[in-house]
Amino acid sequence: MSVNDPLLAPMPGADHREVGGVQHDVVRAGDGRVKRTIYPAGFQWQSHMKGVVGTELCMHAHVGFLARGRIQIRYPDGCTLDLTAPQAVVLEPGHVGSVVGSEPAVLIEFDFEKDTVSRFGLAGAHRH
Ligand SMILES: [Zn+2]
Structure with missing residues (x-):
């Protein structure tokens, strides 16, 4: 990981947080947010986030662009x-994820916090 790598480098002006080994950089955009999330190699939601979040599954919707790495x-x-x-x-909300392979996964996301599902018009859960 090089600090010269723009996908991983510190983001001036962003609100930086680290939760369960996952790094979040968040910038407000009107009612929404632009986020960069770096999931380290070896990350498993159930091992690293479930205890922090307190739900069985990740209940966030995610909309964005996986810029690096692999996620299942x-x-x-x-x-x-x-x-x-x-x-x-x-x-859709109600999933777990894990990083596959030996490099971190970098996800660029847009959200509206608790209103993400409604603002994007997404399904509230996985179904088919
Ligand atoms: Zn299914």
Whole structure:
């Protein structure tokens, strides 16, 4: 990881937080937010975030762009989704994710906090 790598470098002016080994840089944009999230290699939502968040599954919707790395998403019905950069990402609430491979995954996201599902007009849960 080089500090000269713009996908990983510190973001001046962003609100930086680290939760469960995951780095978040957040910038406000009107009613919404632009976020860069860096998930380290070896990250597993159930191991690293479940205890912090306190829910069985990640209940956030995610809309954005996977700029680096690989993520596997699992829904409670057994469906899986393999995401590999570069790839657009649209995830309904109610999933778990893990980083695949030896490099961190970098996700650029847009959200409206608790209103993300309604503002994007997403399904409130995974179904088909
Ligand atoms: Zn399914």
